Amino acid sequence: MRIFIFSQSIALISSSIVFPYYLLFIKNVGSSFAQFGLAYGLFTLTSALVHRWIGKTSDKVGSKVFLIIHAWGMAVAFITLPLVSSLLQVYMLQVFLGVLGAMQKTCEKSMLTEFTAGSKQGELIGNYHFWTTMCSALAVMGSGFLIDYLTIHAIFYVGSIFFLISGLMMFKVQQDSTKSLNN
Amino acid sequence: MRIKSNIAIILFLIGYGSFFLYSVSQEKTDSKSTISDVSGLMPVKVKRVVKGNEEKSFINTVKEANEKDLKVSIAGKMHSQGGHTYYEDAVVMDTTGYNEILKIDPEKKIVRVQSGATWDDIQQAINPYGLSIKVMQSQNIFTIGGSLSVNVHGRDIRNGSLIETVKSFRLLKPDGEVITVSRTENGEYFPLVIGGYGLFGMILDVEIELTNDELYQMRTKQMDYKDYPSYFKKNVKGNKNVRMHLARISTSPDSFLKDMYVTDYELAEKQEDLKNYNELKSDRGTWLTKPLLGLSRDFDWGKEMFWKLQNKYFEKKDGSYVSRNNSMRSESEFLEYKDEENTDILQEYFVPVDEFSSYIEDLRGILSEEEFNLVNITIRYVGHNEDAVLSFAKDDMFALVLLINQGIAEEDKKQTQKVVRKMIGVTLEHGGSYYLPYYSYPTKEQMKLAYPRTEEFFSMKRKLDPEERFVNMFYEEYGK
Numbered sequence: 070m071r072i073f074i075f076s077q078s079i080a081l082i083s084s085s086i087v088f089p090y091y092l093l094f095i096k097n098v099g100s101s102f103a104q105f106g107l108a109y110g111l112f113t114l115t116s117a118l119v120h121r122w123i124g125k126t127s128d129k130v131g132s133k134v135f136l137i138i139h140a141w142g143m144a145v146a147f148i149t150l151p152l153v154s155s156l157l158q159v160y161m162l163q164v165f166l167g168v169l170g171a172m173q174k175t176c177e178k179s180m181l182t183e184f185t186a187g188s189k190q191g192e193l194i195g196n197y198h199f200w201t202t203m204c205s206a207l208a209v210m211g212s213g214f215l216i217d218y219l220t221i222h223a224i225f226y227v228g229s230i231f232f233l234i235s236g237l238m239m240f241k242v243q244q245d246s247t248k249s250l251n252n
Numbered sequence: 253m254r255i256k257s258n259i260a261i262i263l264f265l266i267g268y269g270s271f272f273l274y275s276v277s278q279e280k281t282d283s284k285s286t287i288s289d290v291s292g293l294m295p296v297k298v299k300r301v302v303k304g305n306e307e308k309s310f311i312n313t314v315k316e317a318n319e320k321d322l323k324v325s326i327a328g329k330m331h332s333q334g335g336h337t338y339y340e341d342a343v344v345m346d347t348t349g350y351n352e353i354l355k356i357d358p359e360k361k362i363v364r365v366q367s368g369a370t371w372d373d374i375q376q377a378i379n380p381y382g383l384s385i386k387v388m389q390s391q392n393i394f395t396i397g398g399s400l401s402v403n404v405h406g407r408d409i410r411n412g413s414l415i416e417t418v419k420s421f422r423l424l425k426p427d428g429e430v431i432t433v434s435r436t437e438n439g440e441y442f443p444l445v446i447g448g449y450g451l452f453g454m455i456l457d458v459e460i461e462l463t464n465d466e467l468y469q470m471r472t473k474q475m476d477y478k479d480y481p482s483y484f485k486k487n488v489k490g491n492k493n494v495r496m497h498l499a500r501i502s503t504s505p506d507s508f509l510k511d512m513y514v515t516d517y518e519l520a521e522k523q524e525d526l527k528n529y530n531e532l533k534s535d536r537g538t539w540l541t542k543p544l545l546g547l548s549r550d551f552d553w554g555k556e557m558f559w560k561l562q563n564k565y566f567e568k569k570d571g572s573y574v575s576r577n578n579s580m581r582s583e584s585e586f587l588e589y590k591d592e593e594n595t596d597i598l599q600e601y602f603v604p605v606d607e608f609s610s611y612i613e614d615l616r617g618i619l620s621e622e623e624f625n626l627v628n629i630t631i632r633y634v635g636h637n638e639d640a641v642l643s644f645a646k647d648d649m650f651a652l653v654l655l656i657n658q659g660i661a662e663e664d665k666k667q668t669q670k671v672v673r674k675m676i677g678v679t680l681e682h683g684g685s686y687y688l689p690y691y692s693y694p695t696k697e698q699m700k701l702a703y704p705r706t707e708e709f710f711s712m713k714r715k716l717d718p719e720e721r722f723v724n725m726f727y728e729e730y731g732k
Contacts, residue, residue, distance in 0.1 A: 144268060148275040218546035226276065233268065240261070 070184045074197055076238035077177060078204040080140055083231035085205035086212040087147060090224050104156060108163050115167030116174070124175050132176035132183075133242055139172040140236030147229035151222040180242075293595060293660060293691055294335045294725060298325070298344050305349040307430075307456055314454075315428040317343055317721060324426075325724045326450040328368060328395030332402065332689040333597055335725025336449050342723065345454060347397050353377040354457060361462040362419060367397030367455045375577055379532050384465040384576045386417040390498070390632075392581050397455045402689045403447030403642070405634040405651065406580065407496040407517070409489065411463075412635040413645060415446045421458035426721035430456065444712055447640035449688065451713050451722050451731070465576050467526040468495060468517035472570040474563070477501060477512050481608045484514075484633065484650075493519040496579060499631040501612070501652075504559040505552050509616040511559075512631075513566055520573055530575040549594075549627055549657045558628075596627070597656050599672060600687035602634070602649040607682040614678045624671045628655040641709045644685045644702070651687075669693045676702070692729045699730055706730075 127135050146166055153159055185193040212224060299322065302313050317324045325344045327337035338344050347368035355364040358381045365374060371392035374385060388399065388406050400421070404414045411417060420434035423445060433441040445452045475483060480499065488494050496517035501509055520526075544561065547554030603611045619626065632651045637643060658668045672693040676686050685702035686694060700706045710731045714720070720727075 141264065141268070145271065148268075148272050151275055152278055218543040226272070229272070233265075 070193075072238055073180065073184060073242050074200050076136075076140070076235045076242065077197075078201045079231050079235040079238070080143070080173070081201045081205040082208040083143070083147075083228040083235065085209045086224060086231070087228035089209065090212075090221055091150070108156075108159050111160055112163040112167040112170065115164045116171040119168050119171045120175060123171055124179075127176050127179060132180045133239060135172040135176040136180065137236050137239045139169045139176070140232045140239060142169045142172075144229045144232035144236065147225045147232065150225045293333065293597070293665070296335065296338055296340050296725065298338055299341050301327075301344045301346050303346040303349050305351075307350075307424075310345055310347075310350070310424055310454055310456070311428055311430065313343060313345055314424060314426070314721070318426075318428060318719070321719075323723045324721055326397070326401075326454050326722070328398035329370070329393060331394060331398065332449075332726075334689060334691045334729070336401075336689060337398075337724060339723045339725060339728065347395060347454070350456075351395075356381060356383075358383065361464075362459055363462055364457060364459045365396055366457045367400070367421075368395050370395055371399070372581070375532060375581065378462060379465065379530065379577050382465050382526075382530075383462045385580065386411045386461055386463050387414045388580055390580065390582050390630075396458060396460075400446050400455055400458060401448060401450050402687075403640050403644075405632065405645070407498050407632055409497050409633045409635070410495055412637040413447075413640070413643070414460075415443070415639045416637060417461040418442075418446060419459040419461060421445070422456040423452070424454040424456055426453055426717040426719060440712075441716070443639055443641045444709065444716070447642045448709075449642075449726055450724060451727055452716055453722060463576075465526065465530060466495065467520040467523055467529055468574055468576060468579060469520045470569050470572050470574060471516045471518055472513060472566045473516075474511070474513045477510055477612050478609050480512055480514070481605050484605065488514075488516055488633070491518070495519060495576070497633055500562065501629050501631060502559050503548075503626045503629055504555040506556060507559070509612050509619070509629075513563060515566060515569070517574070517576075517579055525573070526575060529573050530577065533578050533581060545627065549596075549625065555627070593661070594657055594659050597658060597668070598690055599654040599656060599675070600690070601652045601654070601675065601679045601684055602644050602646075602686065603652070603679060603682050603684035604647045605633075605650055607684070608650055611678065611682045611684070614682070615675060618671070618674050618678060622671045622674075623667060625657040626654060627657050629653065641705045641712070642688065642703050643705075644687055646685060647683065649684065673698065688726070692726070696730055 123135060142165070146162060146169070149162065153162060181194060181197060182190075185197075187193075215224070302309065304310050304313070314324060316322070323339050323342035325338045325342045327344050327346050328348060330337045347366075350366045350368035351370070351373055352366045353363065353369060353373060354366065355362075356378060357363070361383060363374060363378060363383075371385060371388045371394060374396070375392060378384065387404065387408055388394075389404050390407055394404075399414055400418070405412060420432060420437070422430055423433050423438075423441060424430050431438050431441070433439075433445065435442055441452060445455065473483075484497075488497050494516045497514065499512055499514040502511040503509075504511075544554070544558050548558040630653045632653070634645045634649050634651050636648050637645045656668065658664050673695060676694050676698050679686055680698065680701050686698075688699075688703075694702075703709070710727075713727070713731060
């Protein structure tokens with residue numbers, strides 16, 4: 070459980086660092102609100118379309134696999150960002166991020182339920198959200214400060230490395246799960 | 253199964269790593285679309301920007317401007333900071349697409365290039381011939397046309413101002429006619445156009461002298477500012493093997509305008525080793541220098557840390573080798589600075605070599621009383637040259653380049669103006685001058701004192717361009 074929290078905290082830190090600036094970034098690439106809306110809609114639409122499939126599949130292969138794919142997929146997506154120059158590339162990236170987002174959403178929940186099954190479920194979920202949200206809050210404030218000194222691209226690179234680490238940690242999760250449940 | 257997945261993980265990590273490096277190497281800085289120079293202090297609306305890559309399009313633009321009575325400005329990389337490259341409602345001719353290398357003559361050591369070419373373009377073209385530029389800035393991002401219009405100087409202590417290395421150029425005059433200008437042909441234009449801030453027409457292409465690429469060994473030394481002039485005269489100028497020179501003086505509060513270190517580029521003994529060093533390098537290490545410079549903009553401890561780290565870095569470079577071409581390709585990206593409320597500006601002051609110590613003391617006196625964020629100072633040497641009508645090197649001079657961080661609000665500009673005028677006042681008292689490509693802080697009177705031929709310059713402008721076709725914000729401020 071602890072490693073799971075760690076891994077998801079890092080993932081959340083990374084998203085929180087990058088996304089505010091990511092929005093600014095795609096706004097620069099696109100030229101109208103319509104394009105901006107389309108880009109964002111594409112993300113949500115793909116998420117919606119793959120949710121059911123991911124849910125079903127994760128029951129078979131385990132949610133861990135998807136969380137790793139999500140983390141590493143994000144790591145790759147973030148280093149792709151600085152290379153993006155056309156609107157079409159933004160749309161494609163949004164579709165990719167949509168799929169990854171759906172993986173994370175479903176599998177984070179299913180893994181969390183797995184870990185917290187029992188009488189103290191509320192407390193444990195509260196604990197989980199406390200740590201992950203706390204980390205992301207600090208990260209957002211910290212990155213605002215950092216970006217004054219770094220380029221916007223540097224933020225993407227840092228985010229990418231965070232996701233890489235988050236993915237690596239996920240590998241460790243299952244072995245630990247029985248222990249943490251007993252704690 | 254386990255081994256398989258481990259291999260998969262490792263393969264992914266390798267793939268990720270290489271893509272990461274690729275992504276970093278492809279990183280490009282965003283281009284800007286509004287008209288303002290790098291300082292961002294004077295944004296202005298222009299009629300339109302004409303980006304040409306043919307002589308004809310520039311000639312047509314000037315002819316059209318004559319027919320419709322429009323003003324014309326000329327822009328290259330727009331690193332001048334006083335609106336020298338644009339004017340309200342003017343047509344701006346952007347030369348950056350007009351950048352071909354027209355001819356390289358390895359025998360005579362001459363290159364002919366179009367004015368929108370950057371020093372980098374020339375370096376790429378002449379490096380294979382073992383040739384090198386005689387005079388240019390320390391950075392290679394500027395266009396030739398822009399550099400000629402401000403008559404630059406650089407680290408080379410044996411060649412002074414750019415004007416010394418120019419054989420001839422072709423000029424698109426305000427009436428649309430194209431003429432060749434050299435010291436002998438149409439000679440009256442020569443000292444006006446070079447260092448002429450784009451007021452006499454557009455330089456189309458130019459022939460400049462080159463020299464051999466050489467291998468230098470870098471020597472770094474720390475010293476007190478009082479010892480610098482005598483060190484320079486004896487060990488730098490007095491040693492004919494020293495070809496280039498650059499010094500720094502501390503802006504850190506603990507050693508403010510006292511500690512210095514100097515780097516001399518001395519001709520290496522084994523010139524045959526040049527082949528091991530002459531591959532052109534590109535900008536590296538900005539990921540470190542950029543945040544460091546950022547910290548020293550904002551905090552005194554940042555300045556202290558930056559100064560110490562610079563010292564360490566240059567000490568480490570002591571004794572290392574560099575080709576002449578590579579020594580003139582230094583980092584500049586880390587100076588790129590984007591902020592909504594603040595901006596970096598430059599100032600450059602020239603002061604006679606013998607006045608240096610007392611000048612630094614006076615400067616320190618002014619700056620210790622004032623609120624002023626001085627981030628960095630570099631010092632170069634430029635020999636006496638008064639070929640251009642607007643010549644800054646009225647004597648053998650040390651040139652101090654000051655990097656200053658300031659707010660863009662009106663009151664911030666006023667504060668900077670107050671301090672800059674004081675600093676220029678002191679500079680003039682010591683028989684010095686200041687460089688013109690920067691923001692219009694100096695008074696008109698100060699310009700006349702620094703450049704005694706100012707009035708002649710502007711009256712020739714009106715004689716050779718009676719319609720005042722070529723104008724810019726600098727002319728608006730000082731020429732009228």
